[in-house]
Each structure stands twice: as structure tokens, then as C-alpha cells.
Amino acid sequence: MTRIAGATILLPNGGWGMKPRIFAILLASIALSLAAGVPARAHHSFGVEYDVNKPVTLTGVITSIEWTNPHSFVYIDVKGADGKVTNWKFEGYPPGVLYRTGWHRDVTMKVDDTITVYGWQARTGGAWGHARDITFSDGKKLYFGPAPGTGDGGATPPPGSVPAPAPAGAPSN
Secondary structure: OOEEOOEEOEOOOOOEOOOHHHHHHHHHHHHHHHHHOOOOOOOOOHHHHEEEEEEEEEEEEEEEEEOOOOOEEEEEEEEOOOOOEEEEEEEEOOHHHHHHOOOOOOOOOOOOOEEEEEEEEEOOOOOEEEEEEEEEOOOOEEEOOOOOOOOOOOOOOOOOOOOOOOOOOOOOO
């Protein structure tokens, strides 16, 4: 039996082996090495990428739809006043949420459909945004993404969700 760096190379019964602790360290090292090579995709808040002060409403023809997690994307060609066509990318809910709110892949909207998107442009500008809702040529409207947050982590309730205080002298419940 020979030992090298704490690992047993040949067991007394003639088999090959390694101490469980050394084996666990080796396995963890391999796993960490593989994980380090995979790019991390961090989830983001609305305010990190999109500007609530840059609302957009654009009508265009769908060129592509990506039903992916953690976000779906729709791409539309929008014709500007100058006749120039710009391809916009809009981010929305993941496919599971879209399905639960009435969307059906390859049925609700398809490439070459004309839609109107309401949302907010990316902070960096350009033809990229977050879609809140999509209106179809027949007038039907569906949510494609959430409304922007307040940026306070949910500490401020949405307007109208908290009853106004009772006037002075009014009986309380």
C-alpha cells in the first residue's frame, strides 16, 4: 500500500481507492471549476435597466418572438417618420406567466402580425425596452410584462390601495 498526499493508492485487498475526504475535495474542485466557466445570469429590477421617465408606445410588425426564461422577448420592426425601419426588442414575463394570463405560443401572436406595444425604453437608450402591454390589430390587449416598481422595495403601496384617513371627529371602526 502506497500513500501520496493522503490518498491511498492501493488498498490492502488489492483494489484501488481514495479516502472519502480527499475524494469529496476532488469532486468539489471539479464542480467549482466547471461552474466557474458558465456565465452567471443575475436577475434585475425594473429600475436597473429601464427608465420609468421614458415611456414608449410603438406600432410595428413582429419579426421574432422568444418564449424563454426568465423573460420572453418580442421584436418588432417600427417605421419612423423618416421611413427608416428600426427593429425594437421588448422584454416581458416568462412563458409560464404569459400562459396563465391568456397567452398561447404560436396562437396569440405570430411573426408578421402588427401590434402596438406600450412600455418603457432602456436607460441606455436605443431600440430596447420593457413591454407592459400589447394591443393586437383586433383591439384585444394583454399584459406582456409587469408595471415598473417604485424603487423602494415595495415599501410604498400603489396609489389608491390605502384608504384615505377619516376626517377629524369621524367615528372609527
